[in-house]
Amino acid sequence: MRRLLSALAIALALAAPLGVAAARAQGAAIEVNGWERSTAATGTIYYRCGGATCTPGSTVSYRPQERVQFAPLAAFRAQHEVVNRRMIDASQGRIVRIETVDASESDAAGARSQTIVKMIEFTDGRREAMATGIVSDGTRHFSIVSTAPGHAAAQTNLQTFLPMVMLSGHLTGKPSTQ
Numbered sequence: 001m002r003r004l005l006s007a008l009a010i011a012l013a014l015a016a017p018l019g020v021a022a023a024r025a026q027g028a029a030i031e032v033n034g035w036e037r038s039t040a041a042t043g044t045i046y047y048r049c050g051g052a053t054c055t056p057g058s059t060v061s062y063r064p065q066e067r068v069q070f071a072p073l074a075a076f077r078a079q080h081e082v083v084n085r086r087m088i089d090a091s092q093g094r095i096v097r098i099e100t101v102d103a104s105e106s107d108a109a110g111a112r113s114q115t116i117v118k119m120i121e122f123t124d125g126r127r128e129a130m131a132t133g134i135v136s137d138g139t140r141h142f143s144i145v146s147t148a149p150g151h152a153a154a155q156t157n158l159q160t161f162l163p164m165v166m167l168s169g170h171l172t173g174k175p176s177t178q
Contacts, residue, residue: 034050044062044063046061055153065141081100087120095121101119113133115159116133118130131158
């Protein structure tokens, strides 16, 4: 119960500037003012910036995981360098390069997270930031991805949604194993 109250307090404190609608769960997600929510057939929950309260072009998505494995931060970063190369190879020439900007880990409200922030450069000159991470309180596990025009917005969106993701797990019970 203490974890639930801590997660709720953090979620509400962080979400207040975003204007969380009455903290009501719909399916496996919380509605957030200014963000349009959808759910993919895979169970991934998507939020797309649709208002003045967020950075236009931003998206945040998360998905329950059966489990996550935390590696030392250097190994986590090295794993993502491999992921970056695969993303470039799979882009069919649309991505020129991916630069890792930051890697971090934290413990808050009984949950542990590791995140990495990248800048993706496309062949058309466009640049997009991607912050991605894993989070777990030991019983519930999620992956989360945030994209935005700049790395500060991508990282802020990810950090803002992390407590809400953990709170949504309390509202819906155990994550799916899809």
